[in-house]
Structure formats: structure tokens, C-alpha cells
Amino acid sequence: MKIPLAIIQLIFIILFSPFLSGLITKIKNTLRMRKGQGVFQPYLNLRKLFLKREVISETASWVFGVAPFVVMASVLTAALLIPMFIGQSPLGGAGDFFVLIFVLALGRFFLALAALDAGSSFTGMGSSREMFISSLAEPAVCLVIFSVSLQFGSTGIAASFGMHPVPVSLLVAGIALFMVIIAETSRIPVDNQETHLELTMVHEAMILEYSGKRLALIEWAAYIKQMLWFFVIAQLIFPIASFSCCNNFSGLISWGMWYLARIMIIVIAVAIVEVSLAKMRLFRVADFLGFGFVLAVISVICAILRI
């Protein structure tokens, strides 16, 4: 039961995740009245990168070579921790929400090291900033987990998945998590995926020395991570029952529609935030994430008061 589930889940997330990024770009371009690239552009990019020969810096050591694989392994492991289709996850016994955070942190740790390994000052700068932003995001994430878990009486991920009422605390937690996700997925106003301007990029600067297949792996891992976060937040704010509840075909179709629609809502929200805000200075990110932390505290208070 669990191994087929794991495989289905992995295939779904691996194949579907680049689409979300393409979709965000498409929506952004539409909002800006531009024609823009197609929705499937991320797939084409990945294909291009996989076909390319890569260049490796001569100063780099094995850490540089290994990092993309560790990043990929960490996001895929994280993907297995989340129950995506039914009320249980393939690796359910392996960990809870906190483990999810720690597993994702493993990939980031190696990526930041690999950035320093290249020996360029850009990559070093990216590495430093990435660690800075992620460490400021951490307390907010922790409190969001607390708020959600106080609500459901368990830090297990499966507990918060499935049909459940959405009290105020979950809504606020969702907003706080949304702010964190903006930082985690390196989007405006914290970071900008589209720029390659040396002084403004964070995540892109960190992976500047990568090329070819290894870059493709890192990009793909970033897509998957983004989808995981979108999925978690969608499940918190727009809960959905396990699909085994649908007893006929049309029920299954409408379940599938809603399943995707709620992720689309998050996607649209991210796109709107991206086009309507300007990128912040690095040190205002601290305020931004500080606000996220305050929201998380509020959501914990709501959870304590049971509202």
C-alpha cells in the first residue's frame, strides 16, 4: 500500500511541480499585459539544462558536486512526509512537521556550502543571505507549526490533513506561513527569481556557479519545494477530504478539480503579490519576516483561545 502510494506521490510531484512555476510566470505576465513565455517553459528549460554539458569550477571540491543530489534527496524525502492524496503519507512513521523543516534545511545547508565552495564572491554573498533569510524565517515557521498542532492536538502532518473546520487561528497561521513561503521560495518582495543583477539576487546568486545537469537538479528541487509549501498551506486553509470518500466517477472529478483549484488559488496569490510589490532591501526582509513571526504569535494565541 505504502510503496505504490510513495511512487504515485513522487511521480505526481516531480512531474507537476515545474508547471506551477510556469503558471506563476504566465499569470504575472498576463497581469503585466505581456505575452510572455508559455506555461510549459520550465519543462523546456529543464530539458535544455539536462542536455547541456556542465562546467565545474576548478576551485570546487566534492561538496560542490554532491550538493545538488543532497538537495534533491532532501526535497524528495520531504515530499514523502506529506500525505498528498489520502490521509496518510508514505513515510508517515518517519516524521512530523518539525522533521519536514529539518529535512528541507539539510538541502539548504549543502547548497550554501556548495556556494562557498565555488570561491566566487557572488556565490558567497548568496550563501550568506540565504542563510540569513532562512534563519529569520525559522521561528515563524516553528510557531505556525505550534499553532496548527495545538489546534489538532498533534504535530503529525497527517493530523492536519483531511476535512477539518478552519478557525481563525488556522487562517492567521496560513497567512504567516504564506509570508514565510515567499521567502523560502525566493520570490518578490524577499528575493527575485527573474533577476540576475548581482546585488539583488539571493538564491540565484547562490547557485550561480552551477550549470547543466546539476543546475537542472537544483532548479527542479526548488520547484518541488515550492509545490510542497503550496500544498501544505492549501491543505491548512482549504482542507479537502481524502479522495477515497468519493464513491463515483463524477465525485472523483469534482474532488480532483477542487484539489487542483485550491493550489491554483495559492499560485494566483503568489503571482499577484509578486507583480504588485517591489523587492525589498535585504535588511527590510528582517521586518517582513518579523511581521510573519508576529502573525504566527497571534495565531498561537488564537489557537490557545480556541478561536
Next chain:
Amino acid sequence: MGNFSLNLLFDPLSLFFLFVIFIVSLPSAIYSFGYLKGEYSVGKIKLSWFLLAIFVLSMSLVVTAGNALIFLLAWEIMSLVSYFLVVFDTKHEKSVQAGTIYIVMTHIGTAFLIAAFLILYKHAHSFDFTAIKNACQVMPSSIKHLVFLFLLIGFGTKAGIVPMHIWLPYAHPQAPSHISSIMSGVMIKTAVYGIIRFVIFLLGVNSLWWGGLVLVLAVITCLVGIVYALMESDIKKMLAYSSVENMGVILLGIGAAMFFLSLNLQYLAVFSLVAGLYHLVNHAIFKGLLFLSGGSVYKATGTRDMEKLGGLIKVMPQTAFCFLLGAIAISALPPLNGFVSEWLTLQALFWGAFYVPVSAKLFLTVCAGMLALTSALAAACFVKAFGITFLALPRSQSAKNAKEAPVSMRIGMFFLSLMIICFGLGASFVIKLLTRVAGTATGINVSNMKFSLNNFTIMPQAGQGVYLSVPLLACALVVFLFIGWIFYIKFLRNKSRTYTTWDCGYYKLDARNEYTATAFSKPFRIAFSFFLLPYRKTEKIRESFYHVKSFVYETHTTMVFKKYIYKPLLGSVFKTAKIMRNIQAGSIHLYLGYIFVTVFLLILFMNKF
């Protein structure tokens, strides 16, 4: 002295700490074969072995003493021997200074301990632990509060709780590396032993604020420790500050246990104590490892300054690998041991927040949030430490010419690396043993408490769907990495081109273009500037008005505790001493008079009690 006897305790609590002592001391001793060779004269090497033996023995006696007096004697021997080890490098001015700070601070701590023990003796009429334990049950609570505070200050000084931590970053890095490893890995843990043995085991926690106070101090210790560690570019000093942080994490577990004990949440108290003890042994292992591998770097390059290192992974691959493992573990990343204990501490705080009365829920939640911040900052700190020290290009000639450490040093490091992996994967087995230790310490019957589902899965609360299975996680990671490896063999090996790092079209990048440790920590320095109070020193050396010959730019952070607490304190001590000098006129009659008055007052004082 009453019924004075040299009885030793070998209950699970003591045995656990004995284990911690030996698991770090053994590899450190093996390591010191290679480390001391060539660094010191033969006579000094012999002396160091002698001191090391006494040091380890005295620590063992501290954790097995069944009598407060023996405890105190062993404690004092331990402090003195470690002082001699701190000043072992007598040729360095810094060592002597560090030693002085250390011995003064540690004796202030001991003074508080003596006071606490005397109060206990007065009530128990014996120094024996069993007698003290019995007496503590009938002791008035105001005295208990006092004893608790004295013990907390006394042990807190040794443990490096902020603001009593200032000796730690001076003393630990200054000792030879295998001693740093034992001091940071084990010696400061004896203070935790003291807190558990005296406060939880003997005194018995009876007020909520005890646990609350320890939790608050622990959170402050965590954050201050890691923020200073981030700023540090001296590799051993950074590790010492990180020890301060980790003591905070350990105390979060211990403090939470005290908190729950006073609320009579027995299950949670045991669980929190297990979390704290787990982090304790983990920290002993990985900090021991990090100090040993940091010491190898020091021995190979002659410098501890990260800014002069770099590229060591190519010349010292095995040391680098050990340091990397230690760094992953201390950053609480799966699937190594630091991750397990950090997760347990978070769980302890969460279940605490779930079960305690409403008023304390938010407090525990914020503690957990700060713990999360600490562990994220620790990850940043160790990315910096490993990245700057071991990766990219060497920043100095000595780093370029470094040689891999000799075999004996590597044995010590690999042993601890192996332990890191074992304590990560065998988490549920360790927890089973620790539950018994925690049971002894708290006096709670733990025979029906289980924190693991089978031999592979940890489960803090039965039936709540919360699990952690490190072997399973490790399995998943390994499977994915294996697939990645096949991918590598098939598509990547020997197919990539090696070329210079992208240099923006400039000409030939070298090590000077690399990011530095100071630059890496700059965002943190700015974000925490309200606490770090950074300042710059610039100095222009001019040849003439128009021509600046050289320009010196330094950035520093203000040592807040030193400047605003210790400096004024020291100033007032000196001032008082100056005033007191007036009564020392040099006349023998006057001195006899003083003695008479003192004796008289003492008699009066004795009568009063």
C-alpha cells in the same frame, strides 16, 4: 563532621555522566598522542598526561560522589586542574589572562556552591546525599528558594549560562585542543549534573518559577551564544561560544522538566529530561569532534583565524569530513544525532504547551520559537565555519601547505564521527536508556513510560500520530542519493568541463576575491546590531595630505556583558579595595584589635543561629 564517609553513587544518573565523560575523554586522549608531539617538549607532554589523568578522574569523582563534601573537593580539583590545562601554553600571554578570568569566575561559582551546601548541611546535619534528601522534604520553602538560587548561580557559572558565560570563550579555546574538547564536551556538563542531582534529585522542584527561570535563562543563553558564535572568526572561540548556545539548549530540556515537575506532569517531565540529557550526550560527542578537528586545523596551519584558512578539504580531506559531520550534527540536520535531540526538545515544549494551563502555553511556545531561531542560526554559523575554513581556495600560504593530521588524531576523530552516526540512528534505543536515567533523577516510576514504538521509531505521545524514525529518514535519503549516484555515473562522470570560477570578465580571481567570514556574518551583524553594537575603526596612514599610503579598516562588536556588567563590577571592587586599604595602617596592635573584634562578632553571630 558527623558521619563522614567516602561513599560513591552508581545510580543510572551517575553512570550516564560517567559514560559521557569517557566517551569524549578516550578519543581525546588518543588524539593527544599526535597533537602534543612536536608541539611541546617531552617533559611538558608528560605533565599534560598527568594533568589529563587527574582531570578525568576528578570529573568522574564529581559525578559519582555520594556526599556533598566529596563532591565539592572533586569539583575544586577539577576546576584547578582545568585551570592548569588552560594556562598550559604559558608562552602565550592570552593563556595566562584567560586562565585568570577562568579561575576567578569558577571560584565565584564555587563560593555560591559552598554557601548552598552549608545551608543544606545546617538542615541535614550531614553532607550525605540521602540525609540531605530527607532533610529537603521538610525544609521551609523560603530556604529552598535561596538554596536553588545559590545552586543555579554556582553551577550556572560552570555551565556558562549567560551572563556568567564570559570565562568560557576565553578559557576553552586557549587550552590544547584535546583539552578544549574535554572541557567543552564534558566539564561544563558536570554543572548540568550538579543541577540535576542537587536541584531535581535532592532539593525537589516545588515552585513553578524555578523551571520558568531556568527556561528564560536557557533561551537567553541560546541566543546570545549563537549570535556571538556567528560573529567569531577564530575557529576555536566560535566553537566555545557555540558551547554556550548548546548549554542553553540542554537547559531548555532541563528547565522544561523542572517546569512540568512543579505542575505534576510526570510523563512530560521525564520526556523533557530525556530530551535535555540526549542533547547533553550529543553535544559532548559533536563538540568534542569539532574541537578535535578544529585542533587538527590549528596544528596543521598554525592559525585559528578562519580568514587565513580555506581550501583545506583538498589537503586534509579526512579532517574536513569529520568537521563536516560534526557541523551537520550540531546544526540539527537529519539524520544525525543533534537533530534527534533538538526534535525531542521541540516536542517536549510542544506537548508542554498542549497540556499546561492556558497562562503558560504562550511562554513555552515562544521558547520553542527561539529554539528554532537558534538552530537556524547555528546552521548559518556552521555553514560559515566549514565553508570558510575548508572550502574554496586557501587564503594563506600556511593553509596551502597544510598536511593531513597523523593517524592517532584521526582515530580520535573517526571514533567520535562514528558515535555521531550511532546516536542518530539508534535514537530509540538511547531514549530507552535515558528514560531510566530521567526516572532516577526525578524519582518518578518510569516502568510504564515508553517513548518509542518499536526499536526504530520514537513516539512522544501514544496515539497522537507523532513519530520520528531516524533510520527510515536515513533510508529515504540514502535511496535517493543512490539514485542520484547512478544518475551521476550514467550522465555526469568525466563529462563535465573544469574551468575557472566566473569572474565577471575580470582578470584571474584569486583567494582575495572570496567571501570572508566577516562578510558572511555581516547581515547577521546588522540584524542583531541592537545587541551587538558593532563599531568600526578606520585608520589612514598618509604619506602626504594627498596620498594615503595605507588604510586600516576594522569592524568590531561591543562585548555587551563585559562592558556593562563586568567592567563596572570590577571597577567597584577595585574602588572598595582602595577604601579598605585605609584600615591597613601597618600597626600590629591595630591588627590584633581587628582579630579580636572579628572573633567577638563571630561568637555573636553563632549564637544567633
